[in-house]
Amino acid sequence: MADEQDPKLEVVPETAEEALGDPDEAPGYVGTLEENEQRLISSLRTTSSQLVMKIGQHEVMKQQLLGQLAEVESRANQVIAEATARFGHPEPGQWNVTPDGKVYKVQGG
Numbered sequence: 001m002a003d004e005q006d007p008k009l010e011v012v013p014e015t016a017e018e019a020l021g022d023p024d025e026a027p028g029y030v031g032t033l034e035e036n037e038q039r040l041i042s043s044l045r046t047t048s049s050q051l052v053m054k055i056g057q058h059e060v061m062k063q064q065l066l067g068q069l070a071e072v073e074s075r076a077n078q079v080i081a082e083a084t085a086r087f088g089h090p091e092p093g094q095w096n097v098t099p100d101g102k103v104y105k106v107q108g109g
Helices: 016-020 035-086
Strands: 095-097 103-105
Touching: 035 095, 035 103
Parallel strands: none
Antiparallel strands: 095 103
16 A cells, blocks of 8 residues: 555745845845835725726626627617518618608618
8 A cells, every 4th residue: 555645734834025035135135115105005906906896897788788789779770671662662771761751772882
């Protein structure tokens, strides 16, 4: 029977100092933010994340609205197609409808 070992927990450093040792000796180290700067950066990151989330929600809403718009346009085209067929012009085409309900076939562009 093979000798099984107990699983070991990995100790993860809680701070950058623990992870890197003395920060003054770490490659690329330039300084430490003041406490008020750290709070401000944290707050700005939170605000940024919230804005990204809102943008995502608005993108979903935008897609839903575009789907509704496509349905409305499709229904309008269906009404025009039925009316133009009733007028004796069943062929597909581009139509112009005036506010008073007159329908004109748009002549080639």
